[in-house]
Each structure stands twice: as C-alpha cells, then as structure tokens.
Amino acid sequence: MGSDFEEEETVKDNSVAMVMASFLGDSLALGVHWIYDTRRIQVEFGRVDSFLKPKPDSYHPTKEEGEFTHYGDQALVLLESLAARKGFRLDDFAARWGSLFKNYRGYYDQATKATLRNHEMGERPEDGGSLSQDLAGAARIAPLVFRYQADPDSLVEAARAQTRMTHNNTVIVDCAEFLARTAQRVLSGETPVSAMTRVAEDRFVDSHIHEWVEEGIRSKEEESISTVARFGQSCHAEEAFPGVVHLISRYEEDLKEGLIQAVMAGGDSAARAMIVGMILGAHRGKAALPEHWLRDLKKREEIGRLLLEIA
DSSP states (O other): OOHHHHHGGGSOTHHHHHHHHHHHHHHHHGGGTTOOOHHHHHHHHOSOOSOOOOOTTSSOTTOOTTOOOHHHHHHHHHHHHHHHHTSOOHHHHHHHHHHHTTSOSSOOOHHHHHHHHHHHTTOOTTTOSBOOOBGGGGTTOHHHHHHHTTOHHHHHHHHHHHHHHHBOOHHHHHHHHHHHHHHHHHHTTOOHHHHHHHHHHHHOTTSHHHHHHHHHHHTTTSOHHHHHHHHOOSSBHHHHHHHHHHHHHHTTTOHHHHHHHHHHTOSSHHHHHHHHHHHHHHHHOGGGSOHHHHHHOTTHHHHHHHHHHHO
C-alpha cells in the first residue's frame, strides 16, 4: 500500500475506511453495472470479486478496470470540493460538477441530463436539480460524513443540499439525510442495524423510509440475489432502498461479501454498493478493505491525499 494510505492512520479511521469502501463499491460494480439478468452476470463474469473492465456494449465502455461509474466520479468531485474549500460550499460543488460533465467521457444518466438543462436555463444549484427518484443522488455522500462526522447538523444540511443539486426530489433528499445520520452514528460506535433502526424511528417514523428499513432488516436471513430482485433492482428509491438495508443487515460483519453480493444482485449495483460500502466501511474499518481492491483502485492515492487535506 502507498504512503498516503499509511499516513491516513493518523486520522481516526473507520472514517477513512468509510470513504474508501464507498469508492471501492462503485468500482467493483463498474464492469457489470445495470445488467439486470443475474444469471447472465454469473455466466459471463462469474463471481465478481475483483475489478473488471467494462465490455464495449456496456454503459461504461470508455472506462478501465479500477475506475468509477459516473456516480463515483461525482463523489470524487464532491471530495475535491471539500478539500479545496475546507468544507461544503454548494456553489463550488455545483461548478466542479458542471465542469466534470462538460466533456465527460462516461455515461450521462437522465438525472444528469435534466440537471444540466436546468442549469443552462439559469436555474440555481439550490433548486435546479432534476426530479429524479434515483437513489444514486443520495449515494455519494461519504466525503461529507468524513468532513462533518462531529457536526451532525452541518452534515445533514450539506447532505440534503448536495443531493437536491441533482435530485430535487423530497424522497431522495430524505434518503440522503437518513444515510448521513446512520453513517455518523456508526462512526460513533453503533452497529449498522441499530443505527438504521434508531434513525428511522427517531426521524422518519411517518415516512416510507421507516417501512423500507423494517422490510430490509426483516429480510436479513434471506438469500441476497433473490431478495434484492423481490424488492427491485432498479435505481428508484422504493426498490433500491430496502435492498440496501437488507445487504447492510445481512453482511453487517462482512464488508467484502456485502459488496460482492450488492454487485451480483444486478441492476443499479453501483449506487447500491456505494451505500453498502459507506455504512459497512464505517463499521468494520480499514482492516476489512480487501488489499487487492485497494491496490487496483485507480484513484486511491488521490482519494487518500484529499482526505488528508480535509483532516
């Protein structure tokens, strides 16, 4: 491992592992992202336990193994903004996000296209996001939890604002708050299942989020691929959220297997794996991160440097 990652031991750091694991999840999903046929994944790729180069007919044909989907690239932009401004500034994040997509060599999803159109028409970052119901908008917040783990109010404000910038949808913004609060609690020493349960009961008792958390936890003894299929493999929160909760609950003590199963379950595996990685990384810490994944992650040294700048 490189010197940057070794230096990160000076920061208390399940929080470093949280960020790294979120990026690792996205990169692990890259090669099979948005393949819904889980049988096809098993036949063509086998057990996805290492990074893969996407095939020419995939959604990410320009990417190399160990790189990110468009979700991970946006999370990296958020991390860069936090390091540059020593905290969250929506105007800076929005400007960097827009620059990312000016000549982007990756995939443009519908939320990105709609947000870019809205910004071109003069709408502000505060309210110019798409109306997308995709959970991906809430999946890129690990850098914010790292920065504001000791300040829950600022964390929630920043998580909601960064999500609304591209996904101006009440459900997705609420999901971001739920995930931010859960990750912060896990970093403080709570188990993931306990943290999810308490946040749902304390903050979201009258929302769908509470129902989704209960459904996901109840399913934790079930096989994951069929369970995620039952909940739904798509990007939309009502399908994706219970599956994420299932994976976090079932693999609470096994980060590696949780991420592998998140990917093997197909569909929008990248957003799913980013969230699972964030929560389980916060819980299990650096020792749970597979060495060969860290070695093969293209931006590992850059991520480590940016985390040190923030810390």
